[in-house]
Amino acid sequence: MQSATHDDPDGVHENEExxxxxxAFVVEASGPATIVRDCGGVTERTEGxxxxxxxxxxxxxxxxxxxxxxKRFPKQDAINKLVGELEDGxxxxxxxxxxxxxxxxxxxxxxxxxAKTIVEFDGDPDLFDAPNQRYWDRVANNIGHDVDELVxxxxxxxxxxxLWGPGARLAELTVKHANRDDLVAHTEALFEEVEG
Numbered sequence: 001m002q003s004a005t006h007d008d009p010d011g012v013h014e015n016e017e018x019x020x021x022x023x024a025f026v027v028e029a030s031g032p033a034t035i036v037r038d039c040g041g042v043t044e045r046t047e048g049x050x051x052x053x054x055x056x057x058x059x060x061x062x063x064x065x066x067x068x069x070x071k072r073f074p075k076q077d078a079i080n081k082l083v084g085e086l087e088d089g090x091x092x093x094x095x096x097x098x099x100x101x102x103x104x105x106x107x108x109x110x111x112x113x114x115a116k117t118i119v120e121f122d123g124d125p126d127l128f129d130a131p132n133q134r135y136w137d138r139v140a141n142n143i144g145h146d147v148d149e150l151v152x153x154x155x156x157x158x159x160x161x162x163l164w165g166p167g168a169r170l171a172e173l174t175v176k177h178a179n180r181d182d183l184v185a186h187t188e189a190l191f192e193e194v195e196g
Contacts, residue, residue: 019059019123022113023106025167027054027065029082031100034092050091052082056104059117059139060129065104066154067131069161078102078163105165108174115150148175 030051037044056062064081068074076097083093106114118139130136138153145153155172158164169189 023110025056025106025110027104029102036090063131063135074163075102103165104163105167108171111151111171115147
């Protein structure tokens with residue numbers, strides 16, 4: 001199995017400003033692909049398994065992965081994005097998303113860091129690169145949500161997505177606990193997700 005790791009923030013070009021997150025989210029994907037190598041004028045094509053680990057380190061890139069939750073083929077879109085960003089460019093994905101495992105997740109602290117970054121955002125919202133109007137509205141935060149409210153909003157958006165791991169439910173549970181809400185139903189749902 002071949003492995004790849006992404007360390008550079010997605011889509012960042014020289015002189016382009018991005019908003020760093022205090023704690024990264026992680027995307028892990030693995031599945032079949034074709035590895036293409038040029039060996040002295042001869043092109044070798046090898047079928048194999050690859051594993052990709054990618055850090056989501058900016059507010060802008062988080063929006064791209066957040067936006068996948070409503071796509072018709074979110075897993076396929078995530079795989080295309082990850083394979084397309086491989087630095088060596090020698091991996092071909094053969095459109096077999098069912099054979100891939102993809103998981104996007106983050107610690108509870110990553111969700112709180114995301115929310116705090118939005119609350120403290122001091123950039124120009126008009127220059128912010130958002131994947132859609134809803135994410136732009138969330139980052140602009142014109143209604144003045146606090147950190148807990150933003151964590152709860154993102155957790156609600158992501159907890160039902162097949163791409164996102166239990167971190168979203170844990171973040172929601174943390175907010176509910178802080179607000180002294182009844183946790184029984186939320187805890188049961190989290191246990192079902194972790195066991196399932």
